């Protein structure tokens with residue numbers, strides 16, 4: 001095998017999914033620190049630009065959901081089932097008419 005060869009996509013995808021599945025219970029606490037120090041109001045600013053039908057790829061735990069204008073028709077996709085479960089719970093708690101679904105239909 002060539003030295004620079006990448007592992008097959010499904011192996012790499014599984015590896016990344018495993019990392020985020022393991023991180024999911026701590027993700028919100030971990031990222032909250034970076035948000036305060038680095039992002040500041042970046043989420044609010046970016047999401048406020050959205051209009052109409054929006055696809056958020058890698059929606060994570062859904063931390064952006066509350067930042068979109070109420071009339072945005074949002075679909076979020078996410079690789080990690082544990083992250084996705086949190087996004088779905090968050091969407092429900094916010095009464096958002098958003099759809100958060102798996103990025104990999106077979107999972």
Ligand SMILES: C[S@@+](CC[C@H](N)C(=O)[O-])C[C@H]1O[C@@H](n2cnc3c(N)ncnc32)[C@H](O)[C@@H]1O
Pocket residue numbers: 016017020031057058059060061062063064077078079080083103
């Ligand atoms: C750093 S987190 C960011 C989550 C969220 N966007 C946020 O701002 O908090 C990266 C997310 O990307 C997801 N992800 C990685 N590769 C992906 C892919 N190919 N398709 C969908 N989601 C993916 C991970 O599972 C993880 O939840």
